[in-house]
Every structure is written in structure tokens, then in C-alpha cells.
Amino acid sequence: MTKTVILSGAAGGGLNSIQDFLEQSFHKKGYYFYSYRNYMSRVRGGFNYMIITLSDQPLKTCEPKGDYVVSLDDQVYDHLDELLKPGGQILVMDSDHKTDAQDIMVVQFPKEEVDQVFAHPNASGMVALGYLAKVFGLDEADVDAIEMPWSEKVNASNLAAVKYGFVRAEKEIEPPLRADMGYQMDGNQAIALGALAGGLNFYCAYPMSPATGILQYITNNEKAMHVFTEQAEDEIAAAVSITGAAAAGARAMTATSGGGFALMTEGIGLAAIAETPVVIANVMRPGPATGLPTRTDQGDFYQALGAAQGEFPKIILAPDSVSDCLYTSNRAMDLAHRFRLPVILLSDQYLANSSTELPGVDYDQLVNNSYLAPKGSDYTIYDKDVLEGNAKYAGYDESLLLYDSHIHLEDGFYSESAEVTNRYKQRVLDKLALIANTLKPPTYYGADDPDVLLVSWGSNRPILEDAIDRWDKSKLGLLHFTDLYPLNPQHLAPYFGKAKTVVNVEMNGFNQFGKYLRGQTGWNFDHSINRYDGRPLNVDYVIERLEEIHESL
Amino acid sequence: MNPFKKDVKNAWCPGCGNFAILNALQAALHDEGIAPHETMIVSGIGQAAKLPHYISANGYNGLHGRSLPAALGVHAANPKLKLIVTSGDGDTYGEGGNHFIHHVRRNINMLHLVHDNQVYGLTKGQGSPTTAMGQVTTLQKDGMKSMPINPVLLALSLGATFVARAYSQNIDQLKDLIKAGLNHKGYAMIDIFQPCVSFNKVNTYQWYSANTKPLPDDYDPSNLALAIEYAQKEAPDLPLGILYQVEKPHFMERQTHLEKPIIEYERKPQDIQHLLENHR
Ligand SMILES: Cc1ncc(C[n+]2csc(CCOP(=O)(O)OP(=O)(O)O)c2C)c(N)n1
Ligand SMILES: [Mg+2]
Numbered sequence: 001m002t003k004t005v006i007l008s009g010a011a012g013g014g015l016n017s018i019q020d021f022l023e024q025s026f027h028k029k030g031y032y033f034y035s036y037r038n039y040m041s042r043v044r045g046g047f048n049y050m051i052i053t054l055s056d057q058p059l060k061t062c063e064p065k066g067d068y069v070v071s072l073d074d075q076v077y078d079h080l081d082e083l084l085k086p087g088g089q090i091l092v093m094d095s096d097h098k099t100d101a102q103d104i105m106v107v108q109f110p111k112e113e114v115d116q117v118f119a120h121p122n123a124s125g126m127v128a129l130g131y132l133a134k135v136f137g138l139d140e141a142d143v144d145a146i147e148m149p150w151s152e153k154v155n156a157s158n159l160a161a162v163k164y165g166f167v168r169a170e171k172e173i174e175p176p177l178r179a180d181m182g183y184q185m186d187g188n189q190a191i192a193l194g195a196l197a198g199g200l201n202f203y204c205a206y207p208m209s210p211a212t213g214i215l216q217y218i219t220n221n222e223k224a225m226h227v228f229t230e231q232a233e234d235e236i237a238a239a240v241s242i243t244g245a246a247a248a249g250a251r252a253m254t255a256t257s258g259g260g261f262a263l264m265t266e267g268i269g270l271a272a273i274a275e276t277p278v279v280i281a282n283v284m285r286p287g288p289a290t291g292l293p294t295r296t297d298q299g300d301f302y303q304a305l306g307a308a309q310g311e312f313p314k315i316i317l318a319p320d321s322v323s324d325c326l327y328t329s330n331r332a333m334d335l336a337h338r339f340r341l342p343v344i345l346l347s348d349q350y351l352a353n354s355s356t357e358l359p360g361v362d363y364d365q366l367v368n369n370s371y372l373a374p375k376g377s378d379y380t381i382y383d384k385d386v387l388e389g390n391a392k393y394a395g396y397d398e399s400l401l402l403y404d405s406h407i408h409l410e411d412g413f414y415s416e417s418a419e420v421t422n423r424y425k426q427r428v429l430d431k432l433a434l435i436a437n438t439l440k441p442p443t444y445y446g447a448d449d450p451d452v453l454l455v456s457w458g459s460n461r462p463i464l465e466d467a468i469d470r471w472d473k474s475k476l477g478l479l480h481f482t483d484l485y486p487l488n489p490q491h492l493a494p495y496f497g498k499a500k501t502v503v504n505v506e507m508n509g510f511n512q513f514g515k516y517l518r519g520q521t522g523w524n525f526d527h528s529i530n531r532y533d534g535r536p537l538n539v540d541y542v543i544e545r546l547e548e549i550h551e552s553l
Numbered sequence: 554m555n556p557f558k559k560d561v562k563n564a565w566c567p568g569c570g571n572f573a574i575l576n577a578l579q580a581a582l583h584d585e586g587i588a589p590h591e592t593m594i595v596s597g598i599g600q601a602a603k604l605p606h607y608i609s610a611n612g613y614n615g616l617h618g619r620s621l622p623a624a625l626g627v628h629a630a631n632p633k634l635k636l637i638v639t640s641g642d643g644d645t646y647g648e649g650g651n652h653f654i655h656h657v658r659r660n661i662n663m664l665h666l667v668h669d670n671q672v673y674g675l676t677k678g679q680g681s682p683t684t685a686m687g688q689v690t691t692l693q694k695d696g697m698k699s700m701p702i703n704p705v706l707l708a709l710s711l712g713a714t715f716v717a718r719a720y721s722q723n724i725d726q727l728k729d730l731i732k733a734g735l736n737h738k739g740y741a742m743i744d745i746f747q748p749c750v751s752f753n754k755v756n757t758y759q760w761y762s763a764n765t766k767p768l769p770d771d772y773d774p775s776n777l778a779l780a781i782e783y784a785q786k787e788a789p790d791l792p793l794g795i796l797y798q799v800e801k802p803h804f805m806e807r808q809t810h811l812e813k814p815i816i817e818y819e820r821k822p823q824d825i826q827h828l829l830e831n832h833r
Binding site for chain 2: 028181183184185189193196197198199201202204221222223224225226227228230232233234236237238240241242243244245246247248249250252266267270274330358361363366367368394395397398399400401402403404405406412413414
């Protein structure tokens with residue numbers, strides 16, 4: 001059983017609260033769920049919708065269309081093709097309109113009636129919540145257990161509205177019988193938690209969608225975790241402040257989206273040459289400039305690869321799912337400290353605003369390793385023989401540390417000598433070679449001898465795996481990367497020449513990673529599947545493109 | 554022996570006002586009984602910003618304009634480090650102007666020395682935010698066409714809790730001001746007139762000596778209105794001394810959830826478990 005609920009309406013109409021309550025109560029009831037927020041960059045009005053796919057089986061992504069579409073106003077009629085499955089139901093909360101379509105069911109609660117009964121502006125959404133709760137087999141006790149965050153009076157009137165909807169629906173679906181529910185979270189929260197598990201204690205950022213959730217989550221939990229958090233005056237300050245914090249021993253991170261990342265880049269080069277360990281997350285949205293503030297894409301691989309002047313060591317990682325956000329952000333913190341350099345985490349709005357269940361947390365995969373040298377030991381900050389570990393920080397013991405942004409001697413004193421410059425470049429190359437051997441090779445999914453090999457990175461993995469399962473698992477394979485830079489071409493050798501046809505899949509128009517891979521390996525792709533309209537990839541979209549490619553073969 | 558002295562080749566021009574600032578800082582730190590490993594000296598980029606290389610202490614020589622954000626990070630990580638920022642007027646008020654504004658708002662417990670030579674030294678003599686209107690520079694051959702900012706007045710308007718002005722040649726006063734700044738609880742800023750012998754042909758040693766005056770003996774540095782009045786004085790009455798000082802809760806005192814430096818709290822991966830319980 002897999003069913004999808006879509007909640008739609010204008011911003012400011014209470015959609016987010018209904019989504020949170022639905023997710024929480026469905027999750028507690030034992031449903032697996034995967035939800036995604038499709039919203040506009042505005043505070044009121046417009047057309048927003050939240051997708052919640054529910055199942056008795058674990059989910060890798062959500063469905064693009066709904067079996068139940070709740071409409072808090074009448075805008076939904078303009079979007080039926082896009083949002084409603086054949087035979088689906090629309091719950092209309094605010095309309096006299098009747099649709100001409102024959103094969104859809106409409107359940108109508110006139111908003112005037114709802115509003116009259118409850119005299120509260122957003123009561124209609126609560127009615128829909130109650131209705132869906134009943135449809136999905138929740139009990140009255142489950143509804144009573146919803147934790148509403150408002151005043152007692154508002155909570156009571158909202159609960160009455162929920163019940164008004166509840167008694168007007170029939171149970172249609174039997175909830176799964178399950179007691180081993182895991183943790184419900186979105187990609188931003190998972191990034192925050194992974195970093196906190198890795199010792200994060202300094203977080204400084206400037207608000208920017210879709211990365212703000214990380215700032216919000218860490219700030220909300222600063223007391224419990226003893227974290228210093230600060231809203232910086234701009235992204236330049238955020239990026240540089242984390243290098244200062246690292247120089248004094250903190251585990252520091254910032255996050256932003258493409259525009260803020262552009263401002264941070266000089267600080268990233270600084271972190272590299274000064275050898276201060278930091279993590280910078282870029283939660284991508286489509287650019288250029290302001291672009292599409294609340295949508296998704298993978299347009300910043302080139303930006304991450306080329307961030308800042310000069311050649312220096314850095315690491316780029318792209319988590320592939322909400323749960324992987326937790327582990328990859330933890331790994332980012334660890335790698336930053338092990339190699340004393342900036343680690344760039346490339347997430348995206350799709351992951352940031354996807355909420356789902358993590359079955360559990362595998363603590364064997366989470367680390368907070370110390371790479372510190374013994375106190376009181378002889379120490380040279382940029383010891384030429386040390387490429388990893390053996391770190392100190394200012395104030396650690398009586399050693400004096402001079403962090404420097406120039407080409408410098410081993411003790412940090414600036415230098416303009418050709419020899420010292422060459423030595424630095426050798427250090428960069430040696431460190432990158434060492435890291436390339438340390439990072440994770442790509443993963444492979446699908447047929448042993450595929451006709452068509454998909455190559456992709458980051459958040460596309462679960463969707464492409466679903467597409468492979470649905471299309472033809474005996475003919476397709478997926479080579480997928482989370483560790484993007486530095487690459488070890490030897491990791492790829494087993495896959496060279498494996499398939500007749502190679503298809504590069506990216507959420508951008510330039511095939512940025514595919515071309516970089518070609519540059520690193522000489523290995524070409526024959527076709528590509530690209531999406532760059534700001535909307536997330538989905539299985540239907542991939543299969544349509546695969547069929548086109550297949551026909552052309 | 555002063556432990557802050559460091560035997561290295563210095564790249565400042567002979568006769569530069571920076572030497573006096575370096576000497577005064579080293580003397581003041583030693584007099585105050587502070588040890589080099591307890592000290593962190595942060596700078597941006599410029600001639601002034603080379604100072605961390607010339608002093609035996611922990612140092613951080615970062616990016617042009619970005620000394621203050623780096624200092625925020627250092628301080629929040631470990632407020633026990635004696636934190637000093639030393640940078641030029643271009644660095645502080647030009648490239649880093651936005652950081653300066655917001656840094657004053659935070660009232661971080663630190664000393665900020667601005668080497669104000671009223672010119673961009675390292676890049677060979679262009680005008681800075683404090684170069685006078687009409688002054689000819691290596692770039693502005695017809696003279697500056699924008700008004701200069703008044704850093705001490707700006708700092709006062711932003712609510713700075715310690716605002717002083719010094720002149721590098723008045724070495725005893727400079728040292729006393731640095732000591733007062735080191736002992737101030739909160740953000741202490743000293744804008745230091747520092748002749749640039751290579752590029753500033755107007756604001757020379759002679760010029761500063763003729764155009765600065767110590768504050769009157771009965772001057773009351775707790776009077777903000779008076780400070781604002783004196784801060785507006787122009788040559789030949791540019792005032793030297795502590796214009797304003799007040800005690801207010803400083804930045805880390807406002808972090809009420811932190812009882813000790815963040816780096817002193819232990820953390821294991823399993824500590825996220827109690828946060829995870831909120832995700833059930
Ligand atoms: C991002 C960036 N922009 C410009 C420069 C070039 N630059 C270096 S120092 C400087 C100005 C220095 O003036 P000031 O801060 O007053 O220091 P001074 O040399 O006078 O002591 C400039 C423009 C740079 N290093 N980085
Ligand atoms: Mg200057």
C-alpha cells in the first residue's frame with residue numbers, strides 16, 4: 001500500500017502546521033512516510049503544496065501525484081493534471097467551483113461553514129487534517145494526542161475543527177502494524193545532527209533559503225548541546241568566523257545557499273592555507289543570483305570545485321539522502337579535522353525540505369575523533385612532514401601558533417621565496433593524493449552487465465534506484481558518487497567499459513559533474529538526463545527520459 | 554627580557570609609526586603579566602596587519618578586511634585567550650566596514666588597535682576611508698572626492714563601550730591606553746594616528762604633533778555627550794586619550810547557556826540521542 005496526500009493552498013494558510021501534524025501522527029501510527037515541500041518564495045498568497053507519501057514499506061522518495069489532494073482554496077483546479085492521480089479525491093475547503101473532470105471524487109467542506117463553526121481563520125486546514133486522519137485509520141485517541149503549540153484557547157478550537165473533519169470521513173486504509181518506528185527528520189536537521197555528533201560547538205551563519213533550517217535547528221538546541229551560535233552580519237563574516245573558531249580549538253561549521261557560498265569563497269581558501277578545519281554546507285537552489293529561492297537543483301558543483309583563488313586542498317561531499325545527510329555531515333567534520341582543511345557539503349533544497357523516517361541511527365558510523373598532538377610536545381604548526389592529524393590550536397598548551405594566509409614557512413611566518421612556494425604546492429598535491437585514497441569510492445546498484453549505465457551524484461540516488469527497479473533491473477545500473485573531490489580514478493576502473501551506453505544524470509543543464517569526471521578519467525557519457533526547472537527529480541520523469549534514450553539506441 | 558619580543562626581519566618602512574605601536578603593545582602586555590601563549594593577535598591584510606608576525610604570541614594573519622569576524626570565532630571558542638585585533642584603517646573601516654559596525658554591537662571582550670595612517674599603505678598610497686576630502690594621493694591626483702569617516706564618532710554612535718584615540722609618537726600615552734584597553738571589560742577600540750612615511754604626504758609626524766591635543770585633565774570619560782562633542786573636534790584640536798568608557802555586559806556574558814568555553818565541554822556521538830528522542 002502506498003498512498004500520497006497533497007496539501008495545497010496559499011502561503012500563510014497553515015499548510016506547514018497541518019503537514020507537521022499529519023506527518024507526526026501518521027509516523028506514530030506506524031506509516032512509513034516521505035514528504036517534500038513545494039513552496040514559493042513569499043510569506044502570504046501564491047500556490048504552495050506539500051506532498052506526503054505514506055506506505056507500509058520503507059520509501060526512498062515521494063510520489064509526484066496525490067491520491068488525496070487537499071485544497072484550502074480553489075487554486076487546485078488549475079493544477080489537477082500535475083497533482084492528482086486518476087481516480088483520486090479532492091478535498092475542497094473553499095470553493096463553489098465544480099470540476100468538469102469525470103473520474104475524480106470531490107469531498108466538499110464549504111469554508112464558510114467551517115469558519116462559522118470555528119470562527120478561526122485556519123480552521124479549514126484542521127478539518128482536512130481530521131478527515132485524513134480518519135481515512136488513514138487513526139483513532140480519536142491519536143487525534144487527541146496531536147501536540148498543538150498555540151494558546152489553550154486556539155488549541156481547543158483547532159482540535160474541535162479536527163474532530164469536525166474526523167466524524168465526517170470513513171476509514172479507507174488499515175494502518176500498518178509496527179512498533180519499531182525510527183526518527184522523523186528533514187535533510188537540514190540531519191546535517192545538523194551529524195555535525196553535532198561530530199563535536200560541532202560553533203555555528204555561525206546568515207539566513208538564506210533553503211539552508212536556514214540548519215541554523216534554526218542548531219540554535220534551538222544550543223542550550224542542550226552547549227553550542228555557540230551566531231547570526232552573522234553576512235556570509236563573509238560567517239565563513240571567516242569559523243576559521244577563527246577553529247584556530248582556537250572549536251569544531252566549527254556554517255551553511256548557506258549558492259549566493260552566500262559565493263561570498264564565502266575567499267574564506268574557504270583561507271581555511272585551506274591557514275589549515276583551520278571547517279565545514280561549509282551549500283544547500284543548493286537554482287541560480288544565478290537570486291534564481292529560484294525555494295527550489296532545488298545541482299547547479300553549484302562547478303562553484304564548489306572552483307571556489308576561491310589558487311590551488312589548495314579541500315574536500316567536496318554530497319549526501320545522497322536524508323539519512324545520509326546525517327552520516328556525511330559527520331564524516332565532513334571528521335575529515336576536516338583529520339586533514340585540517342575546508343570540507344564543502346553539497347546538499348540541496350530537495351533534501352533540505354524532504355522529511356522522512358530514519359530507521360535508526362548507527363552509532364558505529366558516527367565519530368568524534370580527536371586528532372590532537374600530545375600536550376607539551378614539540379610543535380611546528382605547518383610541519384612539512386605532517387599531512388594529517390597531530391594538530392594543536394592556539395591556547396592548547398604553551399606552543400605558539402601563527403596561522404597565516406600567505407605562502408609561509410613551517411612556523412607560519414610569511415615568505416615570498418620560490419622554494420617555499422614550491423614546497424607549499426607539493427604539500428597541496430601530496431595532501432590531495434592522500435585524501436583521494438581515503439574517500440569513499442562510488443557505489444554501484446543494478447545489473448551485473450548493464451546495457452545502460454547511469455552515472456550520478458548527491459540526492460538523485462534513491463530516485464534513480466527506484467527508477468531502475470521499475471524499468472528493468474536486469475538492464476540498468478547506477479554508478480553513484482557522494483565523495484566528489486578529490487577523485488581517485490582507480491576507484492572507477494572496474495566500471496569503465498561495463499555498459500554499451502552511459503547516461504549522465506544531473507539536476508543542471510551543463511552536466512557539470514559528468515564533464516569533470518570525463519576530465520579526470522577520459523571516460524565519456526553518451527546521453528544525459530537533466531532537470532533544471534527547480535522541481536525535484538522523480539521516477540516518472542527519469543523513466544520517460546530513459547524510454548526516449550532507449551528508443552534512440 | 555620581554556617574552557613578546559621576536560627576532561625576525563621586519564618589512565615595515567624605516568621610520569614607520571607601526572614600530573612604536575608594536576613596541577607599546579609588547580611592553581603593555583608584559584607589564585600586565587600576560588603570557589604569550591595566553592594571547593591571540595588577529596589581523597587582516599595590510600602593512601599594519603603584518604604585526605602578528607613580529608610578536609611572539611599566538612597569531613592569526615587572515616584576509617583583508619576580515620580580522621573582526623575571525624576574532625569573533627577565536628573569542629567564542631575560547632574567551633580565556635587575551636584577544637587583540639590589530640589592523641589598518643583600510644582594513645577596518647573600508648573592506649571590513651560592515652564587520653566593524655556589527656562587531657561594536659556585540660561588545661566582545663577584546664582590544665582593537667586600528668593603525669590609522671589615513672592611507673592604503675601596502676597597496677602604495679591610495680586614499681582610505683579616513684583620508685581627508687581634497688587630499689591628493691597616488692591614485693586620487695585631483696584629491697579625494699568623498700568625505701572621510703570619523704572612526705571614533707562612528708564607534709560612539711554604535712554604542713562602543715571603550716573609545717580612545719592615540720598617536721604612535723606619544724609612546725607613553727599609547728602604552729597607557731593599551732593597558733587601559735586590555736583591562737576594559739568589553740570591546741575596547743583605540744584608533745591610533747600612525748604616520749605613513751612613504752605615502753601620506755599630509756598627515757606627517759609634524760602634522761600630527763601640531764594638530765593633536767591631550768584631553769583636558771578634568772575630562773569625564775563617562776559622559777557620552779561630552780565624548781560625542783570631543784570626537785567631533787577637528788585639526789588642530791584632534792583629541793588624544795580615552796574619549797568614552799562605560800561598563801556593560803559583554804558578549805560572552807550574554808551567552809547564558811555557556812558556563813565555560815565551548816571547547817571545554819565533552820561531546821560523544823551518542824550525545825545526540827536526547828535530541829533524537831524529539832524526532833520520534
Ligand atoms: C580582498 C582583497 N582586496 C584587496 C587587497 C589588496 N590590499 C591589501 S592591503 C590593502 C589596503 C591596506 O590599507 P590599510 O588597511 O589601511 O593598511 P596599511 O597598509 O595602510 O597599514 C589592500 C587594498 C587584498 N589583499 N585583498
Ligand atoms: Mg592604512
